[in-house]
Amino acid sequence: MTTSTQITSEMSLAEKRDIMQQRVAKSLKRRHAQETRFKMIGMGAVGLALAFVVILFATILSKGLPAFWQAHITLDVYFDPDVIKIDDKPVRQSTESEAAFNQRMLAWQTQLGFVNFNRIILDSLEKVIPDAKAYQRDAMRLVTSGERFALRGMVEENPSIIGQTLKLNLLADANVDVWIKDNIDRSLPDAQQQLSAKTRQWVDELEARGIIQNKFSTALFMNPDSRSSLASAGLAGAFMGSVMMMLIVMFLAVPVGVASAIYLEEFAPKNKLTDLIEVNINNLAAVPSIVFGLLGASVFILWFKLPLSAPIVGGLVLSLMTLPTVIIATRSNLKAIPPSIRQAALGIGASKVQSVFHHVLPLAIPGILTGAILGVAQALGESAPLLLIGMSSFVASVPSTPFDQSTALPVQIYLWQGNELRNFFEARTSAAIIVLLSLMISLNALAIWLRKRFETRW
Amino acid sequence: MTFRNNALAIAMTAATAVAFAAPAMARDTIQIAGSSTVLPFSSIVAEEFGNSFAQFKTPVVGSGGSGGGLRQFCQGVGANTIDIANSSRAIRPNELENCFANGVTEVIEVKFGYDGIVFASRTDSGSFALEPHHVFLAGAAQVPQNGQMVANPYSRWNQIDASLPDQEILLVIPGSNHGTREVYEEKVVHPGCDSFDEVKALSGEEKTNFCNAIRTDGRVVEVAGDYTETLARLDAQSNALGVFGLSFYDQNRDRLQVATVGGVTPSLETIATGEYPVSRPLFFYVKNAHVGVIPGLLEYAQYFMSAEVGGMGSPLEAAGLIPMDDDERAEVISAIQSRTLMQP
Numbered sequence: 001m002t003t004s005t006q007i008t009s010e011m012s013l014a015e016k017r018d019i020m021q022q023r024v025a026k027s028l029k030r031r032h033a034q035e036t037r038f039k040m041i042g043m044g045a046v047g048l049a050l051a052f053v054v055i056l057f058a059t060i061l062s063k064g065l066p067a068f069w070q071a072h073i074t075l076d077v078y079f080d081p082d083v084i085k086i087d088d089k090p091v092r093q094s095t096e097s098e099a100a101f102n103q104r105m106l107a108w109q110t111q112l113g114f115v116n117f118n119r120i121i122l123d124s125l126e127k128v129i130p131d132a133k134a135y136q137r138d139a140m141r142l143v144t145s146g147e148r149f150a151l152r153g154m155v156e157e158n159p160s161i162i163g164q165t166l167k168l169n170l171l172a173d174a175n176v177d178v179w180i181k182d183n184i185d186r187s188l189p190d191a192q193q194q195l196s197a198k199t200r201q202w203v204d205e206l207e208a209r210g211i212i213q214n215k216f217s218t219a220l221f222m223n224p225d226s227r228s229s230l231a232s233a234g235l236a237g238a239f240m241g242s243v244m245m246m247l248i249v250m251f252l253a254v255p256v257g258v259a260s261a262i263y264l265e266e267f268a269p270k271n272k273l274t275d276l277i278e279v280n281i282n283n284l285a286a287v288p289s290i291v292f293g294l295l296g297a298s299v300f301i302l303w304f305k306l307p308l309s310a311p312i313v314g315g316l317v318l319s320l321m322t323l324p325t326v327i328i329a330t331r332s333n334l335k336a337i338p339p340s341i342r343q344a345a346l347g348i349g350a351s352k353v354q355s356v357f358h359h360v361l362p363l364a365i366p367g368i369l370t371g372a373i374l375g376v377a378q379a380l381g382e383s384a385p386l387l388l389i390g391m392s393s394f395v396a397s398v399p400s401t402p403f404d405q406s407t408a409l410p411v412q413i414y415l416w417q418g419n420e421l422r423n424f425f426e427a428r429t430s431a432a433i434i435v436l437l438s439l440m441i442s443l444n445a446l447a448i449w450l451r452k453r454f455e456t457r458w
Numbered sequence: 459m460t461f462r463n464n465a466l467a468i469a470m471t472a473a474t475a476v477a478f479a480a481p482a483m484a485r486d487t488i489q490i491a492g493s494s495t496v497l498p499f500s501s502i503v504a505e506e507f508g509n510s511f512a513q514f515k516t517p518v519v520g521s522g523g524s525g526g527g528l529r530q531f532c533q534g535v536g537a538n539t540i541d542i543a544n545s546s547r548a549i550r551p552n553e554l555e556n557c558f559a560n561g562v563t564e565v566i567e568v569k570f571g572y573d574g575i576v577f578a579s580r581t582d583s584g585s586f587a588l589e590p591h592h593v594f595l596a597g598a599a600q601v602p603q604n605g606q607m608v609a610n611p612y613s614r615w616n617q618i619d620a621s622l623p624d625q626e627i628l629l630v631i632p633g634s635n636h637g638t639r640e641v642y643e644e645k646v647v648h649p650g651c652d653s654f655d656e657v658k659a660l661s662g663e664e665k666t667n668f669c670n671a672i673r674t675d676g677r678v679v680e681v682a683g684d685y686t687e688t689l690a691r692l693d694a695q696s697n698a699l700g701v702f703g704l705s706f707y708d709q710n711r712d713r714l715q716v717a718t719v720g721g722v723t724p725s726l727e728t729i730a731t732g733e734y735p736v737s738r739p740l741f742f743y744v745k746n747a748h749v750g751v752i753p754g755l756l757e758y759a760q761y762f763m764s765a766e767v768g769g770m771g772s773p774l775e776a777a778g779l780i781p782m783d784d785d786e787r788a789e790v791i792s793a794i795q796s797r798t799l800m801q802p
Contacts, residue, residue: 109512227501393520394501405518
C-alpha cells in the first residue's frame with residue numbers, strides 16, 4: 001500500500017494517463033468483441049422467434065384459407081307442390097290462446113318435417129345430370145345432406161315459394177370439396193377413394209360446366225357444428241359460446257378485480273394479513289388453468305347444480321382464472337401513478353376516496369383497461385378448464401342464453417382436429433384457428449390503441 | 459369505501475343470483491357422454507333427431523371414453539347428471555353396482571350395432587396378413603420359448619413369421635381408458651396367447667396377467683387420445699401399425715391400408731357375418747328415472763333404433779356402423795318400449 005502510493009505520487013499526471021490509456025486500449029478490443037457477441041446472440045434469438053412465428057402463420061394460413069371457400073352446386077330448385085304437400089302455415093287468430101297456436105304451429109312443423117326434400121334435390125340434379133335417378137345413391141353424394149334442412153327452413157320461413165323455381169347455391173358434400181381441391185390423391189384406385197367413380201366423373205363434368213364452383217362459404221360462420229352433414233359444419237355455436245363467456249368475464253372478473261386492486265393498493269393497511277393476501281393473489285395467477293376447471297366442475301356443477309356444458313359455468317370458471325391477472329395489472333398501474341398526484345389532491349382538501357376516484361383512477365384507467373383486455377383475451381383462448389365442465393361436447397345448435405349448451409372456439413378447434421374425415425377437417429381446423437387468432441389479434445390491437453390513445457406521460 | 463362496498467355487493471348478489479336461479483330451470487336438452495367410438499354415431503343421430511322433431515332440442519353429445527361416460531352416468535339422478543352413457547363395451551358389474559349405490563337404480567341397456575377393430579398401416583409400408591399370435595408375439599412383454607418365458611426378443615415382423623414384412627415392430631394401440639383396448643385384448647391378444655402350450659398350463663388370473671403384459675421397450679405405444687392421434691403417429695413413423703375403428707379407417711382409406719386377420723379382410727359384410735373375428739357390439743345406457751322428465755329421451759332411443767336411422771342404407775351405416783339384423787333390432791326396440799331395466 002505504501003509503495004504504490006509512493007510510486008503514484010512520484011509519477012507525473014501525464015504518465016498516469018498513459019498507463020490508463022494503455023490499459024483501456026488493451027481491454028477495448030475484448031469489450032467490443034463482447035458487445036458484438038451479445039448483439040449477435042440477441043439478434044439471433046429475435047430472428048429465431050420471428051422465423052417460428054412466420055412458419056406458424058404460413059402453415060396455418062396456407063392450410064386454412066382455402067377452407068373459407070367451399071364447393072357449391074348451382075341448381076334450379078323447383079319447390080314441387082306435388083312433393084311438398086302441406087297445409088297453409090298457421091296464422092294466430094285473435095281469439096286463440098298462445099298455447100293453442102303453438103300446438104297448431106308444432107303440428108304444421110311436424111307435417112313439414114315429413115316432406116321428402118331429398119326428392120326435391122334429386123329432381124333439381126336431374127336437370128343437370130340426366131341419369132341422376134338411375135344412380136340415385138351416387139347422385140345424393142353430390143349435395144351435402146344438411147341442405148335438405150336448409151330447403152325446409154326456406155319453406156318454413158316463406159311457404160309462398162312452393163311452386164316456384166329458385167336458383168340456389170347448394171353446398172356440395174365434404175368429399176366433393178376434397179376432390180375438387182385435390183386434397184385427395186386423384187390417381188388412387190377406386191377402393192381407396194371416398195367417392196364412387198360415377199360421382200367423381202359427374203363432379204369433374206359439372207366443374208367444367210361451371211355448375212360446381214368454389215365460392216366463399218358462409219356456412220363456416222352461420223352454421224353450428226355438424227357431424228351428419230360435414231360440409232355444413234360451422235363456428236356459429238362456438239362463437240356465440242365464446243362471446244357469452246367473454247361477456248361474463250368482463251362483467252364479473254373486471255369489476256371485482258379492479259375493485260379489490262383499488263382497495264388493496266390505496267386503502268388497505270399494510271400488515272401481515274394483506275401481505276398474505278398479496279402473496280396468494282400472485283400464486284393464484286400462476287395456478288395452471290386446468291385446476292380451475294376441476295374447481296368449476298366440483299363447485300359450480302356438483303354443488304351449485306348449474307347445467308353441464310353451459311357458457312355460464314365456463315364464464316364463471318374463466319372469471320376466477322382471470323381475476324388474479326386483472327388484480328395484478330390494476331395494482332401495478334395504480335403503483336405507477338406518482339404519489340404527487342395523491343398528495344396534491346389531499347393537499348387541497350380532497351378526501352381519500354375523492355383523491356382516488358377523481359384523480360388517481362382516471363389516470364390509471366388506460367393501463368387498467370389494457371390489463372383487463374389482455375386478461376379477457378387470455379380467457380378467450382383457454383380450453384383446458386372447459387374440457388372438464390363438459391364444454392367439449394358435440395353441440396349442433398347455437399346457444400341463445402348462457403344456460404344453453406354450447407362449446408367455445410378453442411374447444412371447437414380441438415373437436416375438429418379429432419374428426420375422422422381428415423382430408424376435409426385438416427383445412428377446416430386451420431380455418432377455425434384463423435378465426436380465433438383474428439379475434440385475439442383484434443382484442444390485443446384494441447388494448448394497444450387504448451393505451452396509446454389515453455396514455456399520460458409525466 | 460362505500461363505492462367499493464357497493465361494487466362488491468352488486469357483484470356478489472349477481473353471482474349468487476346466477477348460482478341459485480339455475481336449479482329452478484329444468485333442463486330440456488338431452489345430455490349424452492361416453493365412448494369416442496360411439497360419439498360419431500350418436501352425434502349424427504342427435505343432429506337428425508333435433509332436425510326431425512320440432513318439439514325437441516338437439517341432444518348434446520360429449521366424449522370421455524366408455525369408462526368416463528359410465529362414471530358420469532352413475533353419479534346420480536338429477537338435471538345436472540347425464541341422461542345417456544355411450545359405451546363401446548357392456549357395462550361392468552362393478553360399474554352397475556356403483557350406479558345402484560348412487561341411486562341410479564333404473565338403467566335401460568340398448569345395443570345398437572356392431573363395430574370392427576382393424577389393424578392398419580401406411581399405404582407406403584408393407585402389407586400385413588396377421589394372425590392373432592403374431593400380434594401377441596409383437597406386443598408381449600414376455601413370450602414363451604421352448605417351455606420357458608423369456609423377454610420378448612423380436613424386433614422385426616419377419617422374425618415372428620417369414621410371411622410378414624421385413625420392417626421394425628411398432629404397434630400403436632389404444633390406451634386402457636378406451637373400450638377398444640378391452641376388445642383388442644379379448645379378441646386378438648388372448649386367442650394369440652392361448653395358442654401356446656406354455657400359456658395353457660397357466661391358471662386363470664396368472665394367464666390373463668401374462669397375456670395382457672405389454673413390452674415397455676418403446677415398440678408398443680399406448681395412445682390415450684382418439685384415432686386421429688394414432689393416425690398422427692403413423693404419419694410420423696412410416697413403419698408403425700395402428701389399431702383403428704373400421705369407420706375411421708373407412709374415411710381415411712387414401713392414407714391407410716388394412717391388415718387381414720386370420721386371412722379375412724375387415725369389411726361391413728365380413729364383420730356382420732362374424733367371419734372377421736375382431737368386432738364388438740356397441741351400447742348406450744338410458745337413465746329410466748329421467749324418462750318423462752327430460753323431454754324426448756325415450757323418443758331419442760327409439761329414433762336411434764329405427765331402421766331408417768341405423769339399418770342398412772342408413773346414415774349410420776354410411777358412417778361405418780355395422781347394423782344389426784331385423785330380429786335383433788325388433789328385440790331391442792321392444793325392450794325400449796317396455797322399458798326393460800337391468801338387474802343388479
